[in-house]
Amino acid sequence: MSRQIVTRFAPSPTGMLHIGGVRTALFCWLFARKHGGRFILRIEDTDLSRSTDDNIRIIEEGMAWCGLDWDEGPVVGDASQWKGPHGPYRQMQRMDLYKAKIQELLDKNLAYRCRCSREAIEERRKTVEAAGKVFQYNRGLDAGKGCAAAHHDASQPAAIRFRMPESGDIVVPDLIKGDTRFPADSLDDWIIARTGDGPGEIGVPTYNFCVVVDDTHMQVTHVIRGDDHLNNTPKQIPLFAAFGYDLPAFAHVPMILGADGAKLSKRHGATSITEYQAMGLLPSAVRLALARLSWTPKIDGKAVESAEEELLTDEQMIQLFDLADCQKSAARFDMDKLQWLNQKLIQRSTWQELEPHLRPFVMEVSKGAWEAKSDVWKAQAIQCTQKGKSLTDMAEALRFAFERPAAFDEKAVEKFMTPVAKLALRDLAGLTDYSHEGLEAGFNAILERHGLKTKDLAQALRVALCGKPVSPGIYDTLMLVGRDEVLARLERWL
RNA sequence: GGGGCUAUCGUCUAGGGGUCAGGACACCGCCCUUUCACGGCGGUAACACGGGUUCAAAUCCCGUUAGCCCUACCA
Numbered sequence: 001m002s003r004q005i006v007t008r009f010a011p012s013p014t015g016m017l018h019i020g021g022v023r024t025a026l027f028c029w030l031f032a033r034k035h036g037g038r039f040i041l042r043i044e045d046t047d048l049s050r051s052t053d054d055n056i057r058i059i060e061e062g063m064a065w066c067g068l069d070w071d072e073g074p075v076v077g078d079a080s081q082w083k084g085p086h087g088p089y090r091q092m093q094r095m096d097l098y099k100a101k102i103q104e105l106l107d108k109n110l111a112y113r114c115r116c117s118r119e120a121i122e123e124r125r126k127t128v129e130a131a132g133k134v135f136q137y138n139r140g141l142d143a144g145k146g147c148a149a150a151h152h153d154a155s156q157p158a159a160i161r162f163r164m165p166e167s168g169d170i171v172v173p174d175l176i177k178g179d180t181r182f183p184a185d186s187l188d189d190w191i192i193a194r195t196g197d198g199p200g201e202i203g204v205p206t207y208n209f210c211v212v213v214d215d216t217h218m219q220v221t222h223v224i225r226g227d228d229h230l231n232n233t234p235k236q237i238p239l240f241a242a243f244g245y246d247l248p249a250f251a252h253v254p255m256i257l258g259a260d261g262a263k264l265s266k267r268h269g270a271t272s273i274t275e276y277q278a279m280g281l282l283p284s285a286v287r288l289a290l291a292r293l294s295w296t297p298k299i300d301g302k303a304v305e306s307a308e309e310e311l312l313t314d315e316q317m318i319q320l321f322d323l324a325d326c327q328k329s330a331a332r333f334d335m336d337k338l339q340w341l342n343q344k345l346i347q348r349s350t351w352q353e354l355e356p357h358l359r360p361f362v363m364e365v366s367k368g369a370w371e372a373k374s375d376v377w378k379a380q381a382i383q384c385t386q387k388g389k390s391l392t393d394m395a396e397a398l399r400f401a402f403e404r405p406a407a408f409d410e411k412a413v414e415k416f417m418t419p420v421a422k423l424a425l426r427d428l429a430g431l432t433d434y435s436h437e438g439l440e441a442g443f444n445a446i447l448e449r450h451g452l453k454t455k456d457l458a459q460a461l462r463v464a465l466c467g468k469p470v471s472p473g474i475y476d477t478l479m480l481v482g483r484d485e486v487l488a489r490l491e492r493w494l
Numbered sequence: 495g496g497g498g499c500u501a502u503c504g505u506c507u508a509g510g511g512g513u514c515a516g517g518a519c520a521c522c523g524c525c526c527u528u529u530c531a532c533g534g535c536g537g538u539a540a541c542a543c544g545g546g547u548u549c550a551a552a553u554c555c556c557g558u559u560a561g562c563c564c565u566a567c568c569a
Contacts (some may be wrong), residue, residue: 011569050568093540136496161567187565191567203567206566227563229564290507310518327499330500331506332506333505341519458529461528
């Protein structure tokens, strides 16, 4: 019988939630959901100097905004609580377990205390490199110079190193990259626990150690992570073996690069998930765009072949997701595609689906006036701006409905505010039926009376109402502004 | 320096010994149009380089180059 699939996302709370991390989390989430498994959120906060509670909150909020819900992990807003049977899910709260496991290795002589100071190691490194060799602790020219042979000065605090195999290859089986071999002699005895506070004490364990213990104790079956960790895996595999742990399956997903092919960083623009949120993107669009980087969904063995097929729902993504259809190479982040996806997804949403996402943006534009509007009004406002690329575009396109034009586009005034157009505008003030049909009928009657084309009146009206020749459909514009306000805005032109 | 990963239009990719090398985004053009958009139609554009193997290589092998990752008492 096969175990339930378990994946995990294990960020360290040392800054904002990076879009690359979100993508990794998304893959873990898709994989778990597809197989009816569990998805764990684990906080890797063993870097004491950089980890903060605030950053943990940022991770939790970012994940929640993206719709990546976790089955096990921290409970938002309460560090002492967690959900799931293998907690706690913050590594600093798991110290007792780590220390016990390290003691176990020490007892079996699979690890040893190291009292070499940084300075001493630096000096030995220089010696080795001066001889044209690569420095590796307790390897090659450095063999026998370290603490492996045990000259215990028990009165000194010590770090702890893991004894790595010295020969042969370490093979990393990987669902995306295939089997990857690492020569054991390219690795050395690495530190599993930092220098302790006092003699005989075990310090804070390091990342590569905690991952192995946690992934096993949390019963993770599939370790899906960024391929920057591929090189860490050969360090971890002998540790699994030392504990007698089963190896989980590994899948190292390619990195996301900036438009210029360099690692995605701040200078490329937005890297933090909250920035994407602020740009007026739908979380569903972010999910789709991120998923489509390095993953090609295949329907009956065939890659998606049309714009229509590109627009997968979450359900479809979950159903179609397969690590075998993932790219091995890094992908550049394409903002244009994200925006296109966003636009398409906005278009196919109902106004009710859109409203909660649009709300914060339009509340700002309207200074809170949005809230008081009727559902009928909101529906119309949303539907007539639903062609926008982003929620910010939509909110901006609605600004005219909430405030009078601060200025008038001079060129437009000159072009459209002709004497005859003003005459027509005067007639327009007489319209009382602000239903779509009523407006259309009244509009046409006025046009006929003055021998004008739709464009002539519509543009003059846009200028008068919005200050510029751009707005939603002219009847929508009139209805959203409302008769009283239309008359008020028209006054100065009559 | 050592080790690892990667390489098809500008971008994301399909294809994986014989294809006019396919699609999507972007871009360009035309059409539609009460503005801005949306939409419709069409177009430009790629197998990193060099050697092999083979009747035949984008596809298999080797090398080169380039990019990225690891090489921390960071994760």
